[in-house]
Amino acid sequence: MTGKTRKGTRLALSGSTAFSQLRPETRDALEAMCRAKSYRAGQTVIHAQEHSGFIGCVLSGILRMQKTLADGREHIVGLLVEGDTFGRVFDGAAEFTIEAATDAEFCAFPRTKFEALMTRAPDLERAILLNITNELDRAREWLIILSNQKIAGRISGFLLLLCSRFRDIDHILQPSPEGIEVKIPINRADLAHLLGTRPESISRSLHSLRDQGVIDILEPDRILIRDTKALALAADVDEIEAISTLQDLLKNHRPEH
Amino acid sequence: MTGKTRKGTRLALSGSTAFSQLRPETRDALEAMCRAKSYRAGQTVIHAQEHSGFIGCVLSGILRMQKTLADGREHIVGLLVEGDTFGRVFDGAAEFTIEAATDAEFCAFPRTKFEALMTRAPDLERAILLNITNELDRAREWLIILSNQKIAGRISGFLLLLCSRFRDIDHILQPSPEGIEVKIPINRADLAHLLGTRPESISRSLHSLRDQGVIDILEPDRILIRDTKALALAADVDEIEAISTLQDLLKNHRPEH
DNA sequence: GGTCGGCATTGATAGGTATCAATGACCTTC
DNA sequence: GAAGGTCATTGATACCTATCAATGCCGACC
Numbered sequence: 423m424t425g426k427t428r429k430g431t432r433l434a435l436s437g438s439t440a441f442s443q444l445r446p447e448t449r450d451a452l453e454a455m456c457r458a459k460s461y462r463a464g465q466t467v468i469h470a471q472e473h474s475g476f477i478g479c480v481l482s483g484i485l486r487m488q489k490t491l492a493d494g495r496e497h498i499v500g501l502l503v504e505g506d507t508f509g510r511v512f513d514g515a516a517e518f519t520i521e522a523a524t525d526a527e528f529c530a531f532p533r534t535k536f537e538a539l540m541t542r543a544p545d546l547e548r549a550i551l552l553n554i555t556n557e558l559d560r561a562r563e564w565l566i567i568l569s570n571q572k573i574a575g576r577i578s579g580f581l582l583l584l585c586s587r588f589r590d591i592d593h594i595l596q597p598s599p600e601g602i603e604v605k606i607p608i609n610r611a612d613l614a615h616l617l618g619t620r621p622e623s624i625s626r627s628l629h630s631l632r633d634q635g636v637i638d639i640l641e642p643d644r645i646l647i648r649d650t651k652a653l654a655l656a657a658d659v660d661e662i663e664a665i666s667t668l669q670d671l672l673k674n675h676r677p678e679h
Numbered sequence: 680m681t682g683k684t685r686k687g688t689r690l691a692l693s694g695s696t697a698f699s700q701l702r703p704e705t706r707d708a709l710e711a712m713c714r715a716k717s718y719r720a721g722q723t724v725i726h727a728q729e730h731s732g733f734i735g736c737v738l739s740g741i742l743r744m745q746k747t748l749a750d751g752r753e754h755i756v757g758l759l760v761e762g763d764t765f766g767r768v769f770d771g772a773a774e775f776t777i778e779a780a781t782d783a784e785f786c787a788f789p790r791t792k793f794e795a796l797m798t799r800a801p802d803l804e805r806a807i808l809l810n811i812t813n814e815l816d817r818a819r820e821w822l823i824i825l826s827n828q829k830i831a832g833r834i835s836g837f838l839l840l841l842c843s844r845f846r847d848i849d850h851i852l853q854p855s856p857e858g859i860e861v862k863i864p865i866n867r868a869d870l871a872h873l874l875g876t877r878p879e880s881i882s883r884s885l886h887s888l889r890d891q892g893v894i895d896i897l898e899p900d901r902i903l904i905r906d907t908k909a910l911a912l913a914a915d916v917d918e919i920e921a922i923s924t925l926q927d928l929l930k931n932h933r934p935e936h
Numbered sequence: 937g938g939t940c941g942g943c944a945t946t947g948a949t950a951g952g953t954a955t956c957a958a959t960g961a962c963c964t965t966c
Numbered sequence: 967g968a969a970g971g972t973c974a975t976t977g978a979t980a981c982c983t984a985t986c987a988a989t990g991c992c993g994a995c996c
Contacts, residue, residue: 425889491823492912497822558818564822566754618828
């Protein structure tokens with residue numbers, strides 16, 4: 423069991439965008455202090471306003487970062503997938519609750535030890551800095567997507583974001599001759615919370631996009647993107663960069679590794 | 680002129696949340712490398728997709744961070760006020776354009792020198808890390824505000840955010856016996872871009888809030904918050920934390936220093 | 937096999953917002 | 967003082983979405 427944990431962790435740390443550039447010594451130190459954890463869908467990993475005792479790095483599954491509003495509704499501010507890190511370093515309590523959207527595993531680094539290592543290993547501190555910088559850009563891209571008045575536009579933006587962000591995760595994205603197949607990793611209610619709307623509207627907009635021939639709905643959570651250009655147009659986003667991402671995906675059309 | 684620049688910079692660096700905790704040597708090094716710049720309203724400071732040559736720290740005025748969409752519309756992802764920093768360190772090109780929303784001054788640190796100092800001075804690197812962590816939280820708070828379906832709710836959230844974030848900047852916030860007076864630092868069009876809507880809707884929602892007695896519109900850009908509780912309710916936000924911020928403001932009701 | 941519960945979908949309706957168009961207030965400029 | 971421009975506001979209308987309600991689908995569980 424320990425062996426299994428170690429192996430999974432090593433894979434995760436080298437695969438993670440945050441930790442891929444670390445010096446071997448630093449990575450060894452990280453592996454030595456980490457402990458694998460697994461949660462079932464719906465469980466809470468970190469409560470908002472609580473000083474979490476660890477920094478986490480997702481190994482598998484999806485975590486959602488969210489805030490519960492005064493009226494009980496929840497809004498999701500981000501999803502965490504394999505390779506993503508979470509938890510605050512050198513700073514106060516978490517602002518958002520983190521819950522498992524699906525069954526999920528992650529490795530946890532004790533906060534105190536992690537911070538001590540950061541102070542000792544400049545490459546780790548630099549890696550964290552770069553990681554947060556990217557997170558910030560992603561959060562701001564979300565702002566753009568959420569600012570789209572029409573729900574179909576937000577969904578399009580979401581699908582495009584999945585394509586650009588999860589392009590190497592083949593259980594989410596799967597290029598095919600007919601287009602790009604996207605596995606939506608969360609249910610309609612979560613998707614609605616993420617896009618600032620309601621499940622009914624998600625459903626209607628998705629089917630509207632299908633009727634226009636932009637996408638196909640293979641299953642409720644499996645979408646086939648047919649017309650990349652129309653999708654980018656609906657998303658009202660920088661067309662050129664979105665399409666180039668999608669074209670890349672279609673070209674790299676690897677059968678399987 | 681040099682003297683004036685130095686003085687302004689020193690004030691800014693100690694007042695800035697990002698740099699307030701630095702060691703004196705580090706701050707001196709920063710001051711030595713910085714150069715004051717000023718822009719007029721509407722001018723572009725950094726173009727999106729460009730490697731900016733400097734890191735900036737706002738001294739006065741308002742900068743807006745934005746992205747131009749395919750159809751020519753612009754969406755604002757954040758505002759920068761005095762003490763805020765901008766520009767990317769150790770990473771690629773900027774994702775967003777930065778423009779002066781009002782006449783503005785900031786001090787610029789040459790990127791290469793700044794990065795060299797960061798590598799040399801761990802306290803600076805740590806300060807930047809904490810700064811970006813806070814930026815990230817703020818961006819995610821924006822996500823919550825933008826997820827509000829009703830425009831009046833978004834405006835309420837925006838006003839509350841101004842109160843919590845700019846509580847020490849007295850040319851923006853001014854507590855009074857009747858409530859809190861807020862100076863909105865941007866015009867209706869920018870506010871609409873920020874909140875993902877249109878100027879007409881901003882106007883209507885603002886006047887609707889006035890008719891309900893929640894706020895007063897002293898001038899188009901001067902809002903008096905009368906009923907803090909109703910505002911928090913409209914914003915659909917964590918009532919307790921929002922109200923406590925506002926109560927604090929009303930208590931500290933300093934006449935002027 | 938049958939029942940229950942979660943989830944996606946569909947329908948009907950009321951309410952809110954985008955959009956187009958026009959007006960008015962204020963400031964700058966000549 | 968007149969003219970032009972920017973900006974906030976107001977009005978009318980079509981469109982879109984939230985909401986409530988109901989149906990159908992599917993897997994879990996007994």
